[in-house]
Amino acid sequence: MGNKAWHVEGKTGFDALKLQDDPVPEVGDKDVLVRFHGSSLNYRDLVIPKGMYPFAQRDGVVPASDGAGTVEQVGKNVTRFKKGDKVITLFNQGHIAGSLDEHSVMGGVGGAVDGCLRQYGEYDEQGLVTMPSNLNFLEASTLTCAGLTAWNALYGLKTLLPGDWVLTQGTGGVSIFAVQFAKAAGARVIATTSSASKGEKLKQLGADHVLNYKEDTNWGETAKKLTGGRGVQHVVEVGGPNTMAQSLKAIAFDGVISIIGFIGGAKGEQQPTFLETLTNICTVRGLLVGSRHQFEEMNRAIEANNIKPVIDAKVWKLDQVKEAYQYMWDQKHFAKVCIEID
Template identity: 75%
Template sequence: MAPQTQKQWTVQGTGSFDALKLNESAKVAEVGDNDVLVKFKGASLNYRDLIIAKGGYPFAQKDGVVPASDGAGVVEAVGKKVHRFKAGDKVVTLFNQGHIFGSIDHHSIETGTGGVIDGALQQYGVYNEDGLVPLPSNLNFLEGATLTCAGLTAWNALYGLKPLMPGEYVLTQGTGGVSIFAVQFAKAAGAKVIATTSSAAKADKLKSLGADHVINYKEDSNWGETAKKLTGGRGVQHVVEVGGPSTMAQSLKAIAFDGIISIIGFIGGGKSEHNPTFLDCLVNICIVRGVYVGSRQQMEDMNRAIVANDIKPVVDEKVFTLEQTKEAYQYMWDQKHFGKLAISIE
């Protein structure tokens, strides 16, 4: 039997990380007929979590939500109508709890874990059985807790519209979670990777993960054209665009005809002096799409690929405890991490 109270973080208001509040005697939610009670073992942070607390998140959220979409743990108990899981199973949360398959719709876009539905920064969480997937058998809890948002977003970028093919080129930006996953998935598929980063040390790490070419964007401001030259002038077939307006102009310079630029986020800020227009899509004969994570069906496909290729998520060497959550937010905000930033939950 799970305890009736637990340690739990919530986001009370917005504006700074001081909005994060720890309650050491929060109530454990009741388990309904179709629900699963998860004892969390690990969670990981995304840029989304930071801007929810800061007040800059453009999608649905509620005040007082338990943050963090990404969590992994053990099934503690199940409702009497649950058939997908049993006590003792190892599971990972789904980002949009209502997005089971196909395209996202107006309902499922408002079921984001850690935004509208309580997330993983607590010791116990209750979810409908449809909102969980099995933990890949080759991963531990901290590794599995990185898949929900960053892993699935990268997978959707490469496979959601026009599947990546062996021998094609993928351009990634930086060393955040989505970009690192994109490097790993692309290499597992037999594709070639051109990665951008800001330091020689990070470049070495990207090369160790299999990146074929690494461009330091601080030394080469015209990295989009450089990337295109590396493909023999044809351009890259996929760009995993995480920077936003500040990097889009270069992404357009790198893209191949009929290539896809998947817009993931805007870590470079929401404004730029050189904002591209829709006409740039015509001039470059390419597709620009927004990606909002992915469905459970896509996550299950991704997890099969992770097991088949023994892909190990890259987790930052510094792991925080649940009590250190606020420090973890600041550490990530200061961009001290490489790959995914994990939080261990006891």
């Protein structure tokens, strides 16, 4: 039994990604050996080999937090899974319920803990969830990071209600999940994009309004007008300081802006200050994915509403990982970039 595995050796860019043959991991008493069939990439995976990731990571790690596969073997004390079960990795291995703590924040798969761009991986039984029955392995592999981050944004602090307004930015994985989850919950969605063709796809996914942020640089005020002047209850903020100023213009009283990324860069021309949370009477929160409890809650909603994650048309193989990273870095993708692992 071989185990082809990628490793991140250094921080020199995508050439730091090395493919090698690893031994199949030994299974401890409480561990589960997973044979991976699908993985998906996140912006985080691209910045780790570039040395731009602000959270825990170790040199030589197997990349990618997101993986779905079948249970190949279980340790003698495992009770949660049996051989043949279909499972997905949990992003922060120790984050079972409630808030992150100083211990669980150090357990990120693909950063500090070996990830999913390999044929076999072993995880503590607590660090896996059962796959939703309506999804295939590639679809399921998109849930670990992007799916759960969107779910936490909409439900983690203040529960999204039917009739609420949600503002999403762009067409990355988290933003698209947020559109799908919001529509399934009976909420209304305003989505931003800079591309007319991506705007059409957002409408097909259920977005009520699509704003082109290149043509309408004051899209935050436009969004507020679309809600009849009340503002949006939830913003899924992926852009960083430059989009934050507009998000604050769009937010309703007691609304929540969830900061989940900084793809627009970490430096802003128009840095908002913390005072703007007072002048807009809103909550701004940072979040790092979510707990296993939330993951299981989300999976029940995915099954009940038959939500299908959106996958980019181009699916890559395990030996094409570097090309897949470059393709995503060049922003040639729509929604989730997936890698098939046989």
